Amino acid sequence: MSEPGQRALFLGAGIHTCLGNGVEQNIRALQQPATPPGLHLNKITAEELQIPCKLLSQTPLEKPEERLYRAVNNVVEQALSEAQLTETQRSTMGLFVGSSSFDISVWEAAYQRELMVSKEAVALAQTSIALLADYVVDELGLRGEDYSFNTACTASANALTAAVTQVESGALEHALVLGVELYNEVSALGFEGLGLLTRSVMKPFDAARDGLVLGEGISALVIGRRPDSDKAHFYLRGAANLSDCFSISAANPDGSSIAAVMNQALVAADLREDQVDCLKVHGTASLSNDEAEAAGMHQVFAQLPTLCALKPYIGHTLGACGLNELILFYRAAEEGFLIANPGISAQPGELGVALNQQSMPIAQGNFMLNYFGFGGNNTSLLISNRLQDK
Amino acid sequence: MTVSIVDCGVYCENAADELPVLKQQVKESVGRDVRRIGRFIQLALIGAGRAATDLPANSAVYLSSGRGDMGAMVEVLDSIYRDRQSPRPLSFINTVSNAACFYVAQALGTEGASSFIGNRYFALEMALKSALLDLETKSIDSALVGAVDMVVAPAAVHRERLGLPAAALMAEGSHWLQLQRDPGDRPVLATLTDIATFPDREALQHWLSDGLDGSEWTLATGQYLAPEEAAQWQADTGLPALEYRSDIGHFDSQAGRALCRFLEDGGGGLVYLNRDPRGRYVAVILKK
Numbered sequence: 107m108s109e110p111g112q113r114a115l116f117l118g119a120g121i122h123t124c125l126g127n128g129v130e131q132n133i134r135a136l137q138q139p140a141t142p143p144g145l146h147l148n149k150i151t152a153e154e155l156q157i158p159c160k161l162l163s164q165t166p167l168e169k170p171e172e173r174l175y176r177a178v179n180n181v182v183e184q185a186l187s188e189a190q191l192t193e194t195q196r197s198t199m200g201l202f203v204g205s206s207s208f209d210i211s212v213w214e215a216a217y218q219r220e221l222m223v224s225k226e227a228v229a230l231a232q233t234s235i236a237l238l239a240d241y242v243v244d245e246l247g248l249r250g251e252d253y254s255f256n257t258a259c260t261a262s263a264n265a266l267t268a269a270v271t272q273v274e275s276g277a278l279e280h281a282l283v284l285g286v287e288l289y290n291e292v293s294a295l296g297f298e299g300l301g302l303l304t305r306s307v308m309k310p311f312d313a314a315r316d317g318l319v320l321g322e323g324i325s326a327l328v329i330g331r332r333p334d335s336d337k338a339h340f341y342l343r344g345a346a347n348l349s350d351c352f353s354i355s356a357a358n359p360d361g362s363s364i365a366a367v368m369n370q371a372l373v374a375a376d377l378r379e380d381q382v383d384c385l386k387v388h389g390t391a392s393l394s395n396d397e398a399e400a401a402g403m404h405q406v407f408a409q410l411p412t413l414c415a416l417k418p419y420i421g422h423t424l425g426a427c428g429l430n431e432l433i434l435f436y437r438a439a440e441e442g443f444l445i446a447n448p449g450i451s452a453q454p455g456e457l458g459v460a461l462n463q464q465s466m467p468i469a470q471g472n473f474m475l476n477y478f479g480f481g482g483n484n485t486s487l488l489i490s491n492r493l494q495d496k
Numbered sequence: 497m498t499v500s501i502v503d504c505g506v507y508c509e510n511a512a513d514e515l516p517v518l519k520q521q522v523k524e525s526v527g528r529d530v531r532r533i534g535r536f537i538q539l540a541l542i543g544a545g546r547a548a549t550d551l552p553a554n555s556a557v558y559l560s561s562g563r564g565d566m567g568a569m570v571e572v573l574d575s576i577y578r579d580r581q582s583p584r585p586l587s588f589i590n591t592v593s594n595a596a597c598f599y600v601a602q603a604l605g606t607e608g609a610s611s612f613i614g615n616r617y618f619a620l621e622m623a624l625k626s627a628l629l630d631l632e633t634k635s636i637d638s639a640l641v642g643a644v645d646m647v648v649a650p651a652a653v654h655r656e657r658l659g660l661p662a663a664a665l666m667a668e669g670s671h672w673l674q675l676q677r678d679p680g681d682r683p684v685l686a687t688l689t690d691i692a693t694f695p696d697r698e699a700l701q702h703w704l705s706d707g708l709d710g711s712e713w714t715l716a717t718g719q720y721l722a723p724e725e726a727a728q729w730q731a732d733t734g735l736p737a738l739e740y741r742s743d744i745g746h747f748d749s750q751a752g753r754a755l756c757r758f759l760e761d762g763g764g765g766l767v768y769l770n771r772d773p774r775g776r777y778v779a780v781i782l783k784k
Contacts, residue, residue, distance in 0.1 A: 233657070255613060255614075257597070271630065275632070
């Protein structure tokens with residue numbers, strides 16, 4: 107336990123997406139145009155389906171157990187190495203995992219295998235959404251607390267918020283936040299059944315938007331206090347999470363619930379709307395999300411800030427999108443550029459939303475990142491790298 | 497700082513192959529029928545509704561579970577792998593654990609934050625700790641915190657999932673607490689004064705030797721403490737035991753039963769202890 111009051115800084119990050127393994131590969135790829143997804147032939151259902159998805163780079167879709175744990179280990183080590191924690195600091199960290207699916211790909215494979223042997227096979231022969239956290243706890247020898255957040259597309263954003271609260275309150279010195287989303291049949295067939303998938307590049311807010319692409323992504327972020335640091339670290343300046351009781355599958359289309367969560371995040375960050383330098387949209391490119399999100403942004407901002415989207419690059423990584431997109435956004439900013447979406451929502455269409463078209467330089471600033479999920483779960487984060495606010 | 501517990505809600509029943517129909521209890525608890533929901537969500541609504549007296553509209557909902565909505569997930573997996581069909585849209589959406597949070601928030605008219613927090617052995621304890629911190633740091637004023645565990649029939653298969661012996665008694669549980677940072681003039685059942693975790697037994701022992709005042713304390717030992725270790729804590733602390741488990745079958749989050757039993761029947765203060773198989777410990781302190 108230590109003294110509260112200091113900011114929890116982003117000390118080290120790791121990431122593996124379709125763009126590459128490691129921060130450097132991902133940031134380099136973000137400076138190239140977004141590409142369409144691959145098609146995964148699903149032979150499990152009676153009708154063969156081609157599922158558009160963006161899989162982890164250099165990671166074939168085979169041996170689910172090895173695939174998940176190897177990728178998680180690798181990304182966690184990237185973050186821990188960069189954070190340069192001591193062994194003691196590592197062992198006392200808290201662990202905050204956010205995911206929609208956790209290790210379900212492992213249990214799917216096990217069930218499929220066992221059904222081939224016996225029709226008496228049991229689905230979920232042993233399961234808990236916390237088993238993935240248990241694995242990381244054992245792998246790292248953690249003695250701190252672990253939390254597994256399952257709030258659909260806001261899961262890892264909410265995990266980050268909870269971790270920051272614990273560190274800034276003094277309850278923890280450091281925390282490891284982990285976002286995980288790998289291909290699984292429940293998500294793939296579920297979204298296919300909802301008619302939400304597209305085979306093209308995702309085009310949030312664009313008149314030609316026609317759905318989302320499922321993406322795989324694993325990311326890790328180490329946060330902690332480092333009062334002697336002379337570097338302008340990013341940190342979470344404020345956040346809000348609110349329930350939206352309009353519908354279990356969509357935000358209120360009038361934008362009121364989305365505006366409410368953004369306004370509450372601004373209050374938490376002690377910022378006015380005109381102090382937001384850039385906003386990363388949730389942007390699922392579905393008709394209902396983009397309509398509600400656009401309406402919400404127009405209610406909060408008299409003039410919209412510069413907007414960018416990350417899902418066109420990495421797909422919708424569901425419960426991991428909170429952390430995946432935050433890491434890509436802030437590391438691009440640290441490299442000095444703001445992400446662009448050339449050719450997507452180049453002009454404000456009927457929703458009145460245009461995305462940034464050209465990669466532009468940025469330095470210090472306040473940045474809003476929004477996430478909205480099934481189950482009426484809306485989260486808005488405000489991150490900053492302004493030294494004077496630390 | 498402490499927060500006040502102003503209400504608690506309980507559903508806790510032994511369960512076997514013939515699971516009781518819950519529709520009427522849902523209606524009685526939240527005041528209306530809630531359609532197209534599965535058993536896990538029904539259990540959540542029953543417990544949450546019973547803890548929601550005068551619940552403020554800005555309350556946050558924290559739901560936890562050892563294993564989550566297994567019923568929804570088993571249905572979807574069977575649809576895919578046994579029937580070779582895509583899951584039905586609503587069945588798929590209900591596999592997100594926070595679907596239960598949505599129905600609780602909608603039924604009780606809350607628009608605050610909501611979260612589903614899983615932990616294999618300390619499910620309710622970790623949700624309570626999150627809520628306590630959020631209340632202490634003033635990001636919320638009011639919280640409804642619960643743990644829900646369900647049985648998926650047939651019972652024999654469910655025992656297998658839980659790793660229980662063939663004759664083991666099982667139960668379903670839904671235990672909820674309503675917490676307030678400032679209860680005003682509302683009656684207070686107890687105060688939640690601390691939730692602390694420890695990397696090992698020695699750290700917990702040290703904390704206990706420093707932490708308890710001269711109140712009349714009762715000790716509740718958690719379900720994942722081996723009987724010998726529970727007895728040892730009883731002997732070491734010299735505190736009388738809170739009995740809350742002898743009449744109920746296994747479910748994953750029995751911490752809720754201990755806390756609610758103390759709120760209903762106990763006096764003085766409660767020290768609740770639990771441990772996980774890795775030797776990490778948690779302590780929850782309530783005072784009346």
